[in-house]
Amino acid sequence: MGYKAKTWFLAVIAVILIAVFLFISIGSSWDYILPRRAAKVFAILLTGGSIAFATTVFQTITNNRILTPSILGLDSLYLMIQTIVVFLFGSKTLTMGSSNLNFVVSVGLMILFSGVLYKVIFKREQQNIYFLLLIGLIFGTLFQSMATFMQVLIDPNEFQIVQDKMFASFNNIKTDLLGIAGISVLLVSAYFRKFIKYLDVLSLGREQAINLGVDYDYVVKRLLIVVAILISVSTALVGPITFLGLLVVNVTYEFFKTYRHQYLLPGSILVSIVALVGGQLIVERVFTFATTLSVIINFCGGGYFLYLLLKENKSW
């Protein structure tokens, strides 16, 4: 199969799954059910696409196939923000308050954090990107510890609310967020377009990229900001789900066996959509909402990685 055929193959599967998801046992009250399901599908497309896209770009920048943007500490920051809100104002603000406000504040803080992080790291020249990751990792752990600290102090009922936020779930998407999230992703994608040609070269590593005329620091900084925004938006929309990115990007590499981002990017987005829509179908039809999607994703993903570790001796 050629690259184009593979892309079409994935696209067809994605469309079939979406169709099944939309119309399965729809019954007579379709005018009530269909818009709800459509909103869910839209949320899945948005987050799945963003996560896959961000992870591919992130792995290209770091030249590392086992990293996810979660190492920047954004998921942990999100959880800490949610915990602080519950800790200070009670769970009512999360469940009843304006979700738009929460979204804007969370995304804003996450982008601010990564902005400050990049600024500090890149001010000192010759800092390699792994130093950035190390700092991100440390901050992530710090945020997580602080969140855990507050979680053990709060009322167990309140904790339940926080815990809901800790697992990514499409079961009750806040539809009023979809508009603002969609617009942000659209804007970021438009901005990203002029950098797309650099990705293949960036995957050769810093020195080759500079040799071939890429303004490395400038481009990498912009790309990292794009990654941060996409991750922040999708995390605020459905919860921490970056493990999905690691999974789908590696599946994409296995499937396409190429370095060309013109195939990798759409491919990973499609794989991500297939995984999420398929997973959500299983959540709703097999487990009848007894579990969340991230549990299934993490379970399948973990299994897949064990399989890769045992089987793989040649890397792509």
Place this chain on the structure above:
Amino acid sequence: MVEAKHVSKLYAGKKVIDDVTVTIGKGKITSFIGPNGAGKSTLLSMISRLISKDAGHIYIDGKELGQWKSGDLAKKISILKQSNHISLRLTVRELVSFGRFPYSQGKLSKEDGRYVEEAIRYMELEEMQHKYLDQLSGGQRQRAYIAMVIAQNTEYILLDEPLNNLDMKHSVQIMKILKRLVDELGKTIVIVIHDINFASCYSDTIVALKAGKIVREGTPDEMMDPVVLREIYEMEMKIETVDNHKICIYFS
């Protein structure tokens, strides 16, 4: 012309390049020699903007390095480092095609394809052009990387220890190709090299560095001298003339 003027580089407060001024003439092979840690690779990396300089100026065709647009500079000067661990799985042809990026921005035109073809032929890689890099021997891989630089078609080519880990046959092969690049295509080549006999036989100018400073520079004839070499390497060496080339014997 490439000119470095009063260039310095500090690592953790220590000067690894200390007020170096050097001019590299066009259409020549210039060799940087010197003991380990002399700063040869650092100087090469600074000239090719891979690392920044802490003081001084570097001019390429009269224009300061920082004034060049990165994309334009990639059509003027190319660098190949000694350790090329590319984590991608690429075929030789794909690697060589990357050399056209400064011109094509990723979309190879017919003309780009011709340059790639030519570079592969020049390095005699036709038969293995569809093999993956990890299937090649060290010498073949090195040739593939040089083919990429040839496809980049820059006036100045900087190579950091191109003979690293190569046997005699492949070393001679690479050096002959470099010589051809200068003679036939008018390139300017700068190499960092450890084997001073190769430097003596193939280069037009030898620049000797020691502890971050240039200690001597001159033609191979001037440089291949026991007194000069003792100053650079702090050891006794014998110089013999074989076929008009000065050869240094340093094994005892």
